[in-house]
Amino acid sequence: MDTDIQDLLNGLSDFVDAVVVPLENGNAHLFDHGRNFYAPNGAYSEPVRKLLREVRERSAEAGYYTMFAPQDIGGGGLGPMALYEVWRHLHARYGPGRILPYASVAHWSYAPSVLCSYLTPTAKERMLPAYLAGTTTSCFGMSEPDAGTDAWAMTTTARRTDEGWVINGTKQWITNAPEADWVFVWAVTDDELRRARKGGISCFLVPTSAPGFAVDSVIKLFGQAGGHEGIISFTDVHVPEDALVGELHKGFPLAMAGVSTGRLYNAARCVGMAMWALDRAAAYAAERSTFGRPIAQYQGVSFQIADCAVEIYAGDAMSRDCAARLEAGEPAHTEVAMAKVFTTEMCSRVYERCMQVHGGMGLTNEMRLYDGWHTARIVRIADGSAEILRRNIAKATIGGHRP
Template sequence: MFKFTEEQIMIRDMVREFTKNEVEPRDKWMDENGFDWEVHKKLCEAGLMGIHLPEQYGGGGGDAVMSEIVINEIAKGSASVALFLDADWLAADMIYVHGSEEQKNHYLPLAAEGKIFAFGLTESNAGSDAAAIKSVAVKQPDGSYVLNGGKAWITNSGVADYYLIMAKTDPEAGAKGISVFIVPKDAEGLTVGKFEHKMGMCGSATCELSFDNIKLPADALVGKEGAGFKIAMMALDGARISIGAIASGLAQHAMEVAKNYANERVTFGKPIAKYQGVAFKFADMAAKIRAIDLMVWDTAQMKSEGQRHTVEAAELKLMSSKWCCEICDECIQVLGGNGYSREFHVERFYRDAKLLEIGEGTSEIQRMVISGAVLAK
């Protein structure tokens, strides 16, 4: 069984209290109104935006396990806010892991203080087939680049200060021709589209991006030319652990609401929790949540130790997203007609949960990753 250190327990308890007081009360508002700048301000004040970054850049010095503790606890109050943090860290970590010293020294302190980052890979015709992106960055004689194209379904777009954009520097090379560039929000030629009206995760901002002859300096390139696809896939390995942490937190939130309801709702003279048909739902939910947690902490520890975790992260994302959807669905059933009402929250949790089976690699893509590894000779 995974055991947290005293420091990790202290951070967990602090974030749990923060979530209860500052995040959970705003989740319904965000579902109806979108991104909440007040919550973002409080995340900055609490030092949570940069808790995953090294202290030398102004961060909290937390490792992968610490990062997932924060995501997990935040998700118990709002999956949208947890997803916002996940996407922010996913993009900023690309600079931390693959950026030059100059890029790290410039951008990571900004990330630690609360500037928002976004990861831009998906396009309208290139989702699961990420190597099929059409955005192009053409190198100029002076070493700069000119970026054209667009992106779709980019989490944190519209609120981000910086975008990590994947574009082809060699269109003929397929996945090996993709590179990563840092694009500031005020770049001339960058157009941010309307905010998407989504089924769930409404507290996280999602827009389309359009690039029209954006001029980027040579030092906007992260890593080497042609390394962008590998950089993106490595980043997504870590982000998929966060999806598991969100799934656990969201599932626990839903089960807590359903548990309270089941103990209070009386039918035929006794609480519905006393009926085996209802009680057994909680047995299944609790077992699934424990399984998710064990995978989350095990895979986070692998990342913390520098071990490759591509398959383990895919397994975690596949099963945690599936089980989270199942748990939220069962919680709606426990509440009956009330579960179908927006006043009782669990229908929102179900809408939020569905994104976990789609974003950062669909469940079908996870099965491709896992089966390819299992069947490899």
């Protein structure tokens, strides 16, 4: 690994250990139970939001929070290789079922990202100072109740007025929507172009304080008491002309611009989370005995550990290759799709095995393995489902593409 990246990982871990972990430990009651973690409406409770903001702000001061945001808006401009290593490292070190350590680095879909480079100068002035400082956050409003995989089927509209635009529609599955101060929302601005799939969708920046904007509900997953995704609606939400992000009718490519980064991020966290689980399963197998021997001595157990190691190595090697290609300026869409499919499915298999190796202990809240399994399960759908990615990979492969 590049020594600069290794120094970055060391500095970031020092920051998380010194600043973030004590905040977590000092507020353990908030993280122990959904009752304290979530507010009655299912969004994060106020003390949790406050802690998240504190971590973001302190990380921004320390220079880590915006390290992957573009330089032209004041970010660090670090590339895909560093992005892969940082997210893999954080997940391998801090594991699943925690949120504060991960708030130290701006998330590609709800914090400063490449989208900000396309803001108008006045929107930049309005939004960026508090956003780059970690005080405010955003969300990425593309999916709708009837437009998930097929995002072109969206029905949210933005109609021109004398002063700007008026937006109407509903968005679903929007991560961080219950907490966000801003929404990047995609809406139809020319239905003919949209139906021909040649454009006609534009992106707008909307403050969540705008009259007519509402978080209709928080989506709860896996029996939890709350969640991080929301259903949001726009009822005659007026925004000025300068709320347009990027070019009119060309919002779709803008949304896709961050997609490779998002998929690489997901590969990184799946490889990292899988490494974390394997470390625990290997240690447990060595220490837990049945019939007078450590369970690691039974092939039924040790081969499960070997299979995890093989698959993690394969996923890590693929993902690093993708990061290197993206770093060199190659679009690598097909390879990134392959890495996302493989690492997300691999992570689910690793968690299945590591839970099994732990016996009953593997199912307990204390071990946090179920949390990693949940996350891996989610990522097989979000940010490009395994099926749609396979469809893209098949199309490229049948068309002659080879990695």
